[in-house]
Amino acid sequence: MPELPEVETIARGLAKRITGDAIDSVWLGEKRDLLKSPAAEIATTLEQTKIASIHRAGKHIVFDLERIEDSGKHTSRAPGKRAKSNGVSPKSQFIVHLGMTGRLQICDPQTEIEKHTHAILKLGSGRELRFVDPRRFGRLSVAKAADFDAGGVEPLEIDLERFIPLFRGRKTPIKSALLNQKLLRGVGNIYADESLFRAGIRPLRKASTIKLSQLEKLFVAVQEVLKEAIALGGSSVSDYVDAEGKEGFFQLQHRVYAREDEPCLVCKTPIKRIVIGGRSSHYCPKCQK
DNA sequence: ACTATTTCCTGGATGC
DNA sequence: TGCATCCAGGAAATAG
Numbered sequence: 001m002p003e004l005p006e007v008e009t010i011a012r013g014l015a016k017r018i019t020g021d022a023i024d025s026v027w028l029g030e031k032r033d034l035l036k037s038p039a040a041e042i043a044t045t046l047e048q049t050k051i052a053s054i055h056r057a058g059k060h061i062v063f064d065l066e067r068i069e070d071s072g073k074h075t076s077r078a079p080g081k082r083a084k085s086n087g088v089s090p091k092s093q094f095i096v097h098l099g100m101t102g103r104l105q106i107c108d109p110q111t112e113i114e115k116h117t118h119a120i121l122k123l124g125s126g127r128e129l130r131f132v133d134p135r136r137f138g139r140l141s142v143a144k145a146a147d148f149d150a151g152g153v154e155p156l157e158i159d160l161e162r163f164i165p166l167f168r169g170r171k172t173p174i175k176s177a178l179l180n181q182k183l184l185r186g187v188g189n190i191y192a193d194e195s196l197f198r199a200g201i202r203p204l205r206k207a208s209t210i211k212l213s214q215l216e217k218l219f220v221a222v223q224e225v226l227k228e229a230i231a232l233g234g235s236s237v238s239d240y241v242d243a244e245g246k247e248g249f250f251q252l253q254h255r256v257y258a259r260e261d262e263p264c265l266v267c268k269t270p271i272k273r274i275v276i277g278g279r280s281s282h283y284c285p286k287c288q289k
Numbered sequence: 290a291c292t293a294t295t296t297c298c299t300g301g302a303t304g305c
Numbered sequence: 306t307g308c309a310t311c312c313a314g315g316a317a318a319t320a321g
Contacts, residue, residue: 033298100298136297172292
């Protein structure tokens with residue numbers, strides 16, 4: 001399940017491989033629940049553009065697109081008349097959320113089309129960018145210019161002074177607050193659990209009752225966990241692989257996630273699993289207060 | 290303004 | 306072996 005470190009890894013891999021490539025044409029499947037914008041709008045926004053850059057915003061992959069001006073070679077547009085006169089190509093964005101099982105694959109056109117392929121972008125280089133998502137929790141959308149707003153703040157860009165107030169007065173469990181994308185964007189179930197373990201805070205603790213010194217530890221823990229995970233290419237649980245089909249290795253560093261009943265790596269107490277807001281949450285009852 | 294709960298979806302695992 | 310049931314998860318919608 002791709003969270004910030006996995007999405008970062010994927011975005012970097014995609015950037016390396018298809019930045020500068022063109023999107024010639026777009027095919028979208030029948031399943032429209034994946035589309036946040038109308039299919040026709042997505043297709044026309046993507047077609048005949050150049051991929052100027054690719055980056056991550058929270059758990060979203062953002063493609064910055066520049067429209068390719070058809071410079072009159074094949075059109076009958078009057079000389080000197082251009083779509084835009086300021087010399088800047090109109091910009092737009094293609095935004096992909098992978099949900100739980102979404103994947104973006106770069107492949108040759110003759111590669112067999114996998115089951116649950118919902119979108120195929122034909123690239124100028126002859127390759128294809130395909131979106132595959134069996135469970136269909138992923139989402140595709142487009143935005144004008146640089147309009148896309150992913151919600152809260154980037155956990156790796158925020159400082160302590162802006163981190164602390166995010167939790168002020170919140171009665172919700174700290175685990176739920178960490179998962180709230182309107183506060184911090186990009187933290188998901190794995191990294192919330194791992195951060196809370198490192199900070200020594202139980203996931204059920206009400207956010208507002210956590211002391212400043214503990215929030216400071218949490219701030220450090222969140223950044224540490226995310227940075228380490230990015231360095232290892234993310235966590236490969238289920239069948240996660242990056243843009244090149246490579247696995248990440250941070251799952252080997254998990255101290256609580258999916259370790260129910262296994263001994264705590266610090267104190268040997270069995271790790272507990274509880275459900276908070278429908279999410280399974282793992283913690284050490286001795287190390288976390 | 291906030292919080293808790295429900296809904297979406299399918300493959301894999303489990304149980305009988 | 307086969308069938309039914311449950312579970313995983315993020316985010317949006319709904320209800321309180």
